[in-house]
Amino acid sequence: MPGVEGFSPQGMLHEGWTAEVEYYAIVCGWTLGGKALLVGDVAGGLYSFEGKSGTPLWQKKEVHKGGLLALSIHPDGDIFATSGQDGRVLIWNSEEGESTNVIELGDGWVEHLRWSPDGRFLAVAFSRRVHVYGIDGHEHWKSGEHPSTVSSIAWSKSNELASACYGRVTFFDVVSDKINQMLEWRGSLVSMVLSPDGDIVACGSQDNSVHFWRRSTEEDSEMTGYPGKPSHLAFYQTGTVLATGGSDRVTVWSFQDDGPEGTVPGELMLHTEPISCLAFSHSGMLLASGARDGSVFSWFLQADGQGDPVGGAFSGDLVSQIAWHPDDTALAAINANGGITVWEFKVRTKTSPQGFE
Amino acid sequence: MTPEQKVPVTILTGFLGSGKTTLLNRILSEEHGKRIAVIENEYGEVGIDQGLVINADEEVFEMSNGCICCTVRGDLIRVLGNLMKRRDKFDYVLVETTGLADPGPVAQTFFMDDEIRNEFSLDGIVTLVDAAHIDQQLGRSDESSEQVAFADVLVLNKTDLVSDESLDILESRLRDMNRMARVVRSKQADVPIDTVLNLSAFDLDQVLKRRPTFLEPEYPFEWTGVFSLEKGRHELSLEEGPDPTMSLVVLEDQGIDEAALNAGAESCVRLYSNSAELLHPGSTVPIEKHVSLQLQSNGRKSFFLELDNAQQIGLFTQHTAEEFDIQVARVDSSITKTKSDGKNESVIQPDNERIWVAEHEHDDEVGSIAIERLGDVDPEKLNKWLSRLLSEKGVDIFRTKGFISYAGESRRMVFQGVHMLFTAQPDKEWGSEPRHNQLVFIGRNLDEKEMCREFDKCLV
Numbered sequence: 001m002p003g004v005e006g007f008s009p010q011g012m013l014h015e016g017w018t019a020e021v022e023y024y025a026i027v028c029g030w031t032l033g034g035k036a037l038l039v040g041d042v043a044g045g046l047y048s049f050e051g052k053s054g055t056p057l058w059q060k061k062e063v064h065k066g067g068l069l070a071l072s073i074h075p076d077g078d079i080f081a082t083s084g085q086d087g088r089v090l091i092w093n094s095e096e097g098e099s100t101n102v103i104e105l106g107d108g109w110v111e112h113l114r115w116s117p118d119g120r121f122l123a124v125a126f127s128r129r130v131h132v133y134g135i136d137g138h139e140h141w142k143s144g145e146h147p148s149t150v151s152s153i154a155w156s157k158s159n160e161l162a163s164a165c166y167g168r169v170t171f172f173d174v175v176s177d178k179i180n181q182m183l184e185w186r187g188s189l190v191s192m193v194l195s196p197d198g199d200i201v202a203c204g205s206q207d208n209s210v211h212f213w214r215r216s217t218e219e220d221s222e223m224t225g226y227p228g229k230p231s232h233l234a235f236y237q238t239g240t241v242l243a244t245g246g247s248d249r250v251t252v253w254s255f256q257d258d259g260p261e262g263t264v265p266g267e268l269m270l271h272t273e274p275i276s277c278l279a280f281s282h283s284g285m286l287l288a289s290g291a292r293d294g295s296v297f298s299w300f301l302q303a304d305g306q307g308d309p310v311g312g313a314f315s316g317d318l319v320s321q322i323a324w325h326p327d328d329t330a331l332a333a334i335n336a337n338g339g340i341t342v343w344e345f346k347v348r349t350k351t352s353p354q355g356f357e
Numbered sequence: 358m359t360p361e362q363k364v365p366v367t368i369l370t371g372f373l374g375s376g377k378t379t380l381l382n383r384i385l386s387e388e389h390g391k392r393i394a395v396i397e398n399e400y401g402e403v404g405i406d407q408g409l410v411i412n413a414d415e416e417v418f419e420m421s422n423g424c425i426c427c428t429v430r431g432d433l434i435r436v437l438g439n440l441m442k443r444r445d446k447f448d449y450v451l452v453e454t455t456g457l458a459d460p461g462p463v464a465q466t467f468f469m470d471d472e473i474r475n476e477f478s479l480d481g482i483v484t485l486v487d488a489a490h491i492d493q494q495l496g497r498s499d500e501s502s503e504q505v506a507f508a509d510v511l512v513l514n515k516t517d518l519v520s521d522e523s524l525d526i527l528e529s530r531l532r533d534m535n536r537m538a539r540v541v542r543s544k545q546a547d548v549p550i551d552t553v554l555n556l557s558a559f560d561l562d563q564v565l566k567r568r569p570t571f572l573e574p575e576y577p578f579e580w581t582g583v584f585s586l587e588k589g590r591h592e593l594s595l596e597e598g599p600d601p602t603m604s605l606v607v608l609e610d611q612g613i614d615e616a617a618l619n620a621g622a623e624s625c626v627r628l629y630s631n632s633a634e635l636l637h638p639g640s641t642v643p644i645e646k647h648v649s650l651q652l653q654s655n656g657r658k659s660f661f662l663e664l665d666n667a668q669q670i671g672l673f674t675q676h677t678a679e680e681f682d683i684q685v686a687r688v689d690s691s692i693t694k695t696k697s698d699g700k701n702e703s704v705i706q707p708d709n710e711r712i713w714v715a716e717h718e719h720d721d722e723v724g725s726i727a728i729e730r731l732g733d734v735d736p737e738k739l740n741k742w743l744s745r746l747l748s749e750k751g752v753d754i755f756r757t758k759g760f761i762s763y764a765g766e767s768r769r770m771v772f773q774g775v776h777m778l779f780t781a782q783p784d785k786e787w788g789s790e791p792r793h794n795q796l797v798f799i800g801r802n803l804d805e806k807e808m809c810r811e812f813d814k815c816l817v
Contacts, residue, residue, distance in 0.1 A: 024442040042442040067443065085411075108412070111435070127414075148416045148431065166418050166431060188418035188431055206434070206470070207420040207427055228471045274471070336442070 006314045009343055012298060013311035016330060016342040017054030021047050025334035026320050027071035031080060031094035034326040038094065039340055044068045044084060048097055051325070054342065058097040063090060072113040072122070077326075079135070081122055083110035089124055091137060101137035112150065118158040121174065125150040130163050132174045141174045152192035152203075162201065164192040169201055169213070183213045185220065191231050195239030200255065202242055204230040210244050210253075221261050223253060234278040236285060241305055243287050245275030250289050252305035266305030270297050270312065277321050281328045286310070288331055290319025296333050298345065315341050363478040364441075365449055367554055368463050370504040371485030372456035372494050376514040380485060380546035380553070381453060389550050394447040396436055398455045409447055411436055415455060417462050425752050426777035429466040434473060437466075441476040449554065450477065457500050460484075460507040461755065464775045467559075481556035484508035484538075485546065488527060489518040495530075495721065502723040505531055506755040506799045508538045509558035517544045535799050536725035537758055559773065576622055577629045578604070580677040582685070582707040583613045585669050590688045591662040591705075593642065593672070595652060598681035602649045603674060604633050607662065609644055611671025613709035618671075622713065625673045636660060644670075652681070661688070669708065677712060723755075726805045728796045728812045733764035738815040743779065746811070751777035753803065759796035760784065764817045772796065 009015055023041040031038050031048070036057055039047045044064045048057040064084020073080040079100070083089045087108050091101040105126045112125035121140060124131045127149055132141040148166035156162055159175040166188050171181040188206035195202075202212040208226040210233070213219065223244075230246030242253045242260070250268035253260035271291035279288050285301040294315050301307040318336035325331070325345075332342045371377050385393060394409040413432035420427040433452065440450065454463060460482055467479040484504045487494075494501040505511060511531055516524055528540055541548050595603070606628045611621050633649035638658035642648060652658055662670070662685075674683065686704045739761065747754065757774035761781075768783040798808065 023445065026442060042439075043445075067439070069439065109439075148418075149414065149435065151431075151435075166416065185421065186419065187421045188429070190434075205420075206418060206429065206431070207422065231472075 006294075006316065007312070009311070009313040011309065011311035012345050012347060013296070013313045013331065013343040014346065016344045017049075018342075019047075019049055019054050019056070019340045021045055021334075021338040021340065023338055024320070024336050025338050025340060026068065027082075028321050028323050028332055028334045028340070029071060029073040029080070030323055030325055030332070031073055031077045033077050034330075036094065037323075037332050037340070037342065038071070038073065038080065039334055040068045040071050040082060041338060042067050046082065046092075046097065048094070049340070051330070051342075054340075060097055063099070064088060069109060069111050070113045072115050074115050074135075075117060075119045081113050081115070083113050083124065085109050087126070089113065089122070089133070089137075091122070091135070101135075103133060103137050103139075105131065112153050114153050114155055114161075116155045116158045116161075120158065121155075121161075123153050123155065123161050123174075125153050125163065128165070130161065130172070132161065141172075141177060143170075143172055146170070151188075151190055154192055154194045156194050156198040160198075162192065162194060164189040164203055169203065171215075181215060181218075183215075183218065183220065185211055187211060190229060191233055193233045193235050193242070195235050195242075195255075196237055197239050200235075200239060200242075202233055202235070202244075204233055204244070204246070208246065210242075210246075212242075223251075223260065223265075226251070228274055232275055232278045234280050234287065236280050236287075236301070237283070240303060241285070241301060243278050243280070243289070243301075245278060245289075248272055248274050248291065248293075250275055250278065250287070250299070252287075252301060252307060254303060254305035256303050260305075263305075266301070266307055268297070268299050268307050268309070270309055271295050276319050279322050279324055281324045282326060283328060286324075286328070288322050288324065290315065290322045290333055292318045294319060294335065296322060296331070296341075296343075298331065311343075311345065313341070313343050315339060363476060364444070364447070365480035365555060365557075366467065366477050367449075367451050367480050367556075368460060368482045369451060369453045369485070369553075370456075370458060370460050370463075370482065370507070371512075372487060372490070372501055372504075374490065375456070375485040375487040376512075376543075376546040377453055377485050380483075380512070380514075380548070381451065383546060384451065384550055384554065387550055389554070391449045391554070392447045393449045393451055394440055394443075396433065396450065396452045398453060398458070411440075415458055417459070424777070425461070426465060426775070427469060428462045429469050430462050433463065433466050434470050437473050437477060441472075456504075457498075458504075459500060460504055461776055464507065465778060468775065468778050479559045480554070481509040481558035482507050483510045483512060483553045485512045485514050486527075486531065488513050488515045488524060491527065492530075502534065502721065502801075503755060505534050505538075506723045506801075508535060509556055510553055511535065511538045511540045512546065512548055512553070513540055513542045514546050515544065516542045530721065534721050534723045534725065536727060537756065537797050537799060576626060576713045578606070578622075578625060578673045578675050579713055580672075580674045581611075581618060581621065581711040581713070582672045582674075582678060582683070583611050583618075583669055583709045584672070584685050584705055584707050585667075586662070586664055586685070586705065587667045587687065588664055591664065592684075592686045592688045593660045593662060594657050594684050594686065595650065595660075596657055596682040597652060597655070598676060600676070601653045602635070602651055603676055603681060604629065604647060604649050605642065605675065606647055606673045607642055607644050608671040608673065609668060611669050613669070618709070618711050621671050621673070629673075678710070722801045723799070724803065726798045726800075726803050726808055728759075728794065728798075728809055730794045730812065730816060731791060732794070733762045733792055733817045734794060734812075734815045735817050736763045736766075739763075739812075742811050742815055746808070747774065747777045747779060750800070750803070754798055754800035756799045757796070759794070761794050761796070762787065762792040 023043040027040040044062040046060040066085030089103040128146045130143040146165045152164040169183040189203040191204040210223040226246035232245035252266035273292035277290040298311040299307040416431040418431040771784040
C-alpha cells in the first residue's frame with residue numbers, strides 16, 4: 001500500500017491472530033457471544049474462526065450466486081443473516097454454519113440487512129422497498145415503494161424502522177404499518193446512523209456533507225467541508241458524539257450543550273488515506289478506525305470530540321470492516337485482500353519486554 | 358492507485374432502436390481477451406446472454422446546492438462500488454444507458470465521486486445513431502442531441518436503410534453539432550471493436566498523441582473542381598454571387614481520387630491560412646497562391662489561367678461552383694482557330710467535383726465552436742474567462758477539449774471538461790513548434806462570436 005509502511009501493533013493493540021479468506025473480505029462480526037469471528041468475502045465465501053486462536057471452525061463457498069453483499073448477526077449471536085446479488089436472504093445458525101431459512105426476494109441485489117434490537121425482526125432492503133421478516137423467514141411487513149433505491153436502514157426501536165434513500169429518511173412502525181415520520185431533504189443520502197436514544201438521525205451525503213435531523217424538533221443541520229464522501233458514521237452509545245469519515249482524518253462532532261452546530265469538530269489524524277470504517281466499543285468512549293492505507297487506530301475520545309490515540313496496528317490492505325469483541329478485549333479487522341487480523345486490546349503494562357522480572 | 362490500474366469504462370448511449378444491444382452483443386461475443394462487466398438499464402431492448410451483466414435503474418441524483426455538475430448517477434455509484442471489489446472477475450466495464458438518459462450525470466459520476474474516480478477511468482462515450490430516424494429524433498428531443506454532443510465516437514448505424522446522399526447530409530449535420538467526435542458508419546453496428554473500446558478519450562495525452570489536431574477537418578473552402586486542361590490560356594468566369602469577393606487557390610497536378618483530393622485539401626488549408634491577394638477581373642490567377650477574386654462589378658467576370666503544359670488542375674473555392682456559376686473555358690488564340698473573332702471559348706466540364714463539409718448548414722441548437730489562434734495566452738485572464746463562462750453557461754456547455762499555449766510555460770497545456778468540471782494539465786514541450794491554441798466547445802446556443810472575442814482578449 002502506498003503511503004504507509006507495515007508496522008507492528010502499538011499501544012493497547014497487541015498481536016493476536018491472523019487468517020486469510022479467498023477474496024475481498026467485506027463483512028465480519030462476532031458470533032456466539034464472542035466465541036467465534038464470522039467473515040464473509042465478496043464472492044460468497046463464509047468463514048467462522050475460533051475467537052481466541054483463529055482456528056477455522058467451518059466454511060462455506062458461494063452461498064450467494066454472483067456474490068455476497070450484506071451480513072447481520074442476531075443480537076443473541078446464535079444466528080445470523082446474509083444476502084447477496086442472487087436476490088436471496090439466508091438465515092444461518094452460527095454454531096454449525098447451517099442455513100435454516102431461505103427468503104427469495106426476486107431478481108436484484110439485496111444490499112442491506114438489520115436485525116431489530118430485540119431480535120424479533122429482520123429488516124431487508126431490496127431495491128425501492130424494505131421488507132421485515134421473522135426469524136422463521138415469514139414476511140411480517142413491507143413498505144411501499146420509495147422514490148429511489150433504499151441506501152440504508154436502521155432500527156430506532158424494536159418496532160420502528162428507519163430507511164434512507166435519495167431525498168428522504170422515513171420512519172415506519174412495522175407492527176401497526178404506518179409512517180411515523182418523514183424527513184425530507186434534496187440530496188443523495190448514502191449512509192445513516194441513529195443516536196441510541198433515537199432522536200438524532202445522521203446521514204452521509206453524496207455531496208460531501210453530513211446531514212442530520214433531531215426528530216423531536218424536526219430541525220435539521222448540515223456539516224459541510226468534507227473533502228470526500230462521509231460514507232462511514234458511528235455514534236457513541238450515549239449519542240453525545242458522532243464520528244465521521246470522508247477524508248484521511250476522523251471528524252468527531254460533539255452533541256453536548258448546543259453542538260454540533262457552530263462548533264469545531266475534533267479531528268483525529270494518523271491515517272494517510274481516507275477512512276474506510278469506524279466502530280465504537282461497547283462500553284467506554286473508545287473508537288476504532290480503519291483506512292484505505294491498511295492502518296487501524298483506536299482512540300480515546302473526550303466529550304468535546306477531541307481524542308488521543310491509544311493503539312495502532314497495520315492490517316495490510318484497505319480495511320473494509322472492524323469489529324470490537326463483545327467484551328471489548330479484542331478488535332477484529334478484515335481487508336480488501338482477504339486478510340483477517342485480530343488484536344488483543346489491553347493496557348500495555350511494560351514498555352519493554354526486558355523490564356522487570 | 359496509478360492510472361494503469363484503473364478499470365476503463367465505456368458509456369454506450371443512443372436512442373431506442375439505434376442498435377445498442379446489437380453492438381453490445383457483438384462486443385461481448387468477440388475474442389478480444391477482455392472480461393467485460395456490463396451495467397445495463399432495466400429497460401434494455403433485448404436481453405444480453407453473455408458475460409457479467411448487472412441491471413440497474415437509472416437514478417439521477419441532484420444535490421441540494423442545485424449544481425448541475427454535482428448531479429450523478431446513484432445506481433452507477435452503487436453498482437460500481439460493489440464491482441470494484443470484484444476486480445478478479447472483470448477488467449473492463451460497459452455502461453449502457455436508455456435512449457432517454459442524459460449522458461452528463463453518467464460522465465460526471467466518474468469525476469465527482471472520489472471512490473469511483475480512484476478505481477475507474479472513463480474511457481469514452483459512444484453514441485449510436487439510427488441513420489433512418491435520427492433526423493426526426495434530433496428535432497423532437499433534447500436527449501438525443503445531448504447524446505450526440507457528448508460523444509467521442511458517433512456510430513452512424515443502419516446505413517443500408519438510407520441513401521448515400523442522405524448519409525452525407527446527416528454526417529455533416531452531426532459534425533456540425535459535435536466536431537470532436539469520430540464518425541463511423543455501420544450497417545448492423547458492425548464496427549471494429551477498437552473503434553469503440555480503449556479510446557482513452559478522456560485522457561487528453563493519449564488523444565493528442567494519436568490525433569495531434571483532434572478537430573475533424575473543416576476546410577475554409579466548400580468546393581473543389583478538377584479539370585484536365587491543355588497547355589495555354591484558360592478563362593475562369595464567374596457570375597455575381599452572395600459575396601463581393603471569393604477566395605480561391607489553384608493547385609497543379611491535382612488527382613481525382615479520394616486520397617489525392619484529401620492531400621490537395623490539406624495543402625490548400627496551409628495556403629488558405631496566408632492572407633489573400635486581391636485580384637481584379639481580367640487578372641491572371643497565380644498557381645498555389647491564396648487569392649481573393651474581386652466580384653463587385655456587374656455581369657460575368659473573367660480571370661485567366663496560364664499553363665505551361667497540359668495537366669489536371671484543382672480549383673479550391675471558398676463557395677460552391679453553383680453559387681457563382683463558375684466556368685472554366687479554353688481561350689484559344691494561337692493553336693486552334695475555329696472561330697473568326699479570336700475569342701473562342703469552349704466550356705470544360707470538371708473530371709471530378711467535391712463539396713467539402715459545409716459550415717453551419719443546419720440550425721441545430723446544439724453545436725460546436727472551435728477557437729484556433731496562434732500565439733500565447735495570459736493564464737490568469739484565461740482562467741478568469743473560463744471560470745466565468747463555465748459558471749454562467751456550464752449548463753449549456755456539454756464538453757470542452759483543447760490545448761493552450763500559456764505565456765512563459767514551455768509545455769502545452771491540455772484542457773478538458775464536462776459541464777462545469779474542468780481540468781488542465783501540462784503536456785509535451787512545445788519545442789520548435791509554433792505556439793498556438795485550439796479549443797472546442799460543444800453546447801447549446803453558444804455565441805461563437807462572443808466566445809472568440811473573449812478568447813482573443815486573453816491573448817498576450
